[in-house]
Amino acid sequence: MPAIEVQGLAKTYRVYQKREGLLASIGGLFRREYKQVHAVENIGFSIETGEMVAFLGPNGAGKTTTLKLLSGLIFPTAGEARVFGHVPWKRENIYRRRFSLVMGQKNQLWWDLPAQESFRLHKEIYHIEEGPFRERLDELTNLLEVVDLVGQPVRELSLGERMRMELIAALLHSPDILFLDEPTIGLDVVSQRRVQEFLKQYQASHSITVLLTSHYMKDVEALCKRAIIINEGHIIHDGPLAEVVDRFSHHKIVEFQFASNQIPGDLHRFGQVLETNPPRVKLEVVRNQIPGTLAEVLAHYDVEDVSVHERPLEEVIAEIFTNNRSRENETEGAGLPTEDGRASLSAQS
């Protein structure tokens, strides 16, 4: 049974449009103009129990709105969603005991008290028995390496330590599903990695369903096999993360190391020369021209080494977001749910 099923989900906000200047501000006292902002438009997807899925998109794409809808924080304008059979925005306690929402930018621990006081309160709110509570707290504090910090006021913790405490608070009641909104935002590389490793380990041992939004592709690459890419309220890709590069990047990077520092001058005919660092050269070559390019260069020049790479995921995603408008026009119909509930890939490939 799928953990999450979403069909035709839409959320539209009415936003006040203020014109520039003092006169317009005075005018705004009497008459206001509003604009309809479609944060999410007719999206559909399905997530199986135990899956860890990345939700990607630029700022304002509709990622957080979707997480808020799925956690029952806001009501949709249209559409349906079921999480373990529950309609999230009914806010039934039975459902609220089954999920956790962690927002990297929002703190839900008691600021002036040690985290252990917040954990105690969570124990009562979620009706966790003393034995299982102690076990879970020991497990989580050990995994996240914060055993010595639970007695320290939250305001005195570093951002990374605080985020680890937030994760503990979110997982104490053993939720079946975890919504993570930018869990590593603002963290240093070491803290980011620690959170990633924890999530990976925890998900593997507890088979929890996780829906993650993040701007850090390192998070996504480390944790998720599947990605849903959303932009301007529409899903533009739903499938294996590995397919994102294949599908959206029409180029690969070919790196040659020549026998001497004399770099051939006509390499640009094979593709864009990205970097020249004699005797090495990096070229961006159209995928289907790679065999021909390799054959020709190897036949005509003295090459010591050659390697072919995919473009970094981060770069490809950034390009998708930048070019989305034109791409959307080319691939009209993309993002519509297919029979299995996932967005169609064929129209865009």
Add this chain to the structure above:
Amino acid sequence: MWARVRVNWFILRTCIEERLVYRGDFAFATLVRFLPIVTQIFLWGAIYGVHTEAYSAGRKLNSYTYHDMVAYYLLAMLARAFSSMPGLASGIARDVREGTIKKYLTQPIDMLSYLFWHRMAHKLVYYFVATAPFVLVFYLCRSYFPGWPDAFTITAWVISLMLAFLVGFLLESLIGLIAFWYLEVSSLIFIFSMLNYFLSGHMIPLDWLPETITAVIQFLPFKYLAYFPAAIMLDRFDHPELVYELSVGMAWVIVLLVANRIAFSRGARRYGAFGG
């Protein structure tokens, strides 16, 4: 049921712990609140002209002697210690505006009862610190009071203080919940606190006002915040009147509770989860 009591107890306990963190600031703020009492007593002294030659102890303004007035003011201050809810409405508005209300909507807790126990903790810690100064002030001013009323009246007074807490909490939270519709409610809170100051009898006893105004104020819940508890101890109500007034006060609690529930459920439905 038991589980719910336990949750509320833990909310209360955790809030008390939180309140006790900044003990210096808290103790100072509590004590400083007593300063206006002294200035107000001097002000009433000037109004009655107690330091002038023309003053006589029996001089009455609207049926209150100077002694009655000081006693009324001190009793009204005591009632305000139960009914005032500093930061409640603005706190709810801030939670809505900044999105921190998320914890009430995504966790299996009821926001209004959470805030109620939070406020209860706030008050308990306040009484813990303020009891001694209150006792001292009442002791020093003991000559201004008419003497202890009968047990029935004292019981009614204790109930009226609880009503003051409940009506104060429910009125203030209702104002805060308006933030679901209008994100910025600070002006509204300001107007409300001004009205509250006047209509509750905090500024002057309500029976000082013209009859046409008191006739209207009688039907409002504000009098339960200061005037009613103070007037009880000044023996201004007979027993049947006390029963009637307390019943009306309880009816107000029910009406305001229902209004809060409706406002919260409609507001939370309308909520757009601002702030990212």
